Amino acid sequence: MRIDQPWLKDPATQAVCKAVMGDGAQVLFVGGCVRNALLGEAVSDMDIATDALPGQVVALAGRAGIKAVPTGIDHGTVTLIKNGIPHEITTFRKDVATDGRRAVVAYSTEITEDARRRDFTMNAIYARPDGEIVDPLGGMADLQKRRIRFIGTAENRIREDYLRSLRYFRFHAWYGDHTLGFDPNALAAIAANLEGLATLSKERVGAEIMKLLAAPDPAPAVAAMRQAGVLAQILPGSDDRALAPLIHLEANRPASALRRLGALGGHGLKDALRLSKAQASHLETVREAAAGAAGAGELGYRIGAEQALDAMLLRTAMLEQPVSPTLETDIALGAGMVFPVKARDLLPDLKGPALGSALKKMETEWVASGFSLSREQLLDSLR
Numbered sequence: 001m002r003i004d005q006p007w008l009k010d011p012a013t014q015a016v017c018k019a020v021m022g023d024g025a026q027v028l029f030v031g032g033c034v035r036n037a038l039l040g041e042a043v044s045d046m047d048i049a050t051d052a053l054p055g056q057v058v059a060l061a062g063r064a065g066i067k068a069v070p071t072g073i074d075h076g077t078v079t080l081i082k083n084g085i086p087h088e089i090t091t092f093r094k095d096v097a098t099d100g101r102r103a104v105v106a107y108s109t110e111i112t113e114d115a116r117r118r119d120f121t122m123n124a125i126y127a128r129p130d131g132e133i134v135d136p137l138g139g140m141a142d143l144q145k146r147r148i149r150f151i152g153t154a155e156n157r158i159r160e161d162y163l164r165s166l167r168y169f170r171f172h173a174w175y176g177d178h179t180l181g182f183d184p185n186a187l188a189a190i191a192a193n194l195e196g197l198a199t200l201s202k203e204r205v206g207a208e209i210m211k212l213l214a215a216p217d218p219a220p221a222v223a224a225m226r227q228a229g230v231l232a233q234i235l236p237g238s239d240d241r242a243l244a245p246l247i248h249l250e251a252n253r254p255a256s257a258l259r260r261l262g263a264l265g266g267h268g269l270k271d272a273l274r275l276s277k278a279q280a281s282h283l284e285t286v287r288e289a290a291a292g293a294a295g296a297g298e299l300g301y302r303i304g305a306e307q308a309l310d311a312m313l314l315r316t317a318m319l320e321q322p323v324s325p326t327l328e329t330d331i332a333l334g335a336g337m338v339f340p341v342k343a344r345d346l347l348p349d350l351k352g353p354a355l356g357s358a359l360k361k362m363e364t365e366w367v368a369s370g371f372s373l374s375r376e377q378l379l380d381s382l383r
Contacts, residue, residue, distance in 0.1 A: 083110030162196035206273030238266035
């Protein structure tokens with residue numbers, strides 16, 4: 001079997017492959033680029049594996065006039081840049097020691113050893129520069145069935161890097177067949193190693209969760225995370241009951257991982273997932289608005305269209321109600337409104353706290369009127 005895609009035939013990519021194969025080395029694409037190509041999905045990053053040592057890769061690139069950047073040379077990775085396109089070239093490796101976060105590796109000349117240190121069988125499918133598939137561990141069968149399966153023993157793979165517990169659910173959300181359910185052995189291994197999640201950096205956990213929540217429908221995977229005890233471990237106080245209704249309401253609307261995180265909630269999300277200040281502020285505003293009673297128009301006016309839509313969808317999901325057919329129109333109306341009364345309109349009769357109180361009262365009445373009260377009507381209400 002072969003893959004046949006434009007990225008594989010790109011002259012820059014083929015030039016890189018030819019350069020590395022200059023002394024007879026093996027060159028194989030691996031991981032996401034091969035997996036996605038076989039699934040007919042977009043390919044964004046190209047990872048290349050070789051039995052050539054990093055120093056050889058650098059020398060071969062220099063001989064071919066290709067720029068080499070030692071981006072991770074201590075771990076066997078060199079980035080070759082041709083026509084502005086980066087290609088990560090990593091020497092075949094095997095794990096020597098692991099601590100649940102990072103592995104100590106040794107170079108290998110065997111593709112099977114390189115494959116066995118990877119996480120899932122669908123990520124251990126290789127392709128030669130001509131597109132020929134090399135499948136040392138039988139990952140094609142799992143990929144065709146959209147079955148997420150750990151390589152070897154699930155518990156061993158997890159203890160090598162505890163992030164793989166989260167990656168299991170993320171990959172299931174993106175590539176798994178939900179009708180097959182989840183591998184009970186994998187779930188049992190994940191549940192038996194929950195304490196290892198605490199050793200991971202919050203940045204790695206946060207990045208993985210946001211990628212998971214960006215999937216078309218992450219609800220089944222998140223529900224499985226809850227059942228395995230993972231959700232409570234990484235997001236204490238979270239509740240996924242509103243997630244599936246929210247995803248249903250998002251139909252024909254742009255999905256948002258941050259909005260979906262708002263549906264989960266939890267204690268200390270900013271620190272638990274190392275969210276940026278902007279993300280944390282957005283979540284706080286949206287969750288407060290969702291818990292309130294302000295309508296779509298008022299929220300559009302007070303917090304802007306993007307946050308208002310998130311808040312209204314979240315509130316509707318939590319209440320399990322249908323979305324108003326005029327939701328976006330109402331939000332847009334409010335977001336485009338400008339309060340017609342200015343402080344100078346009340347001077348010099350009102351000053352200080354009295355001025356602020358009057359403005360707030362008029363603004364409340366104006367919003368309650370559906371923004372219909374005119375400047376003159378509002379000013380008349382004070383006389």
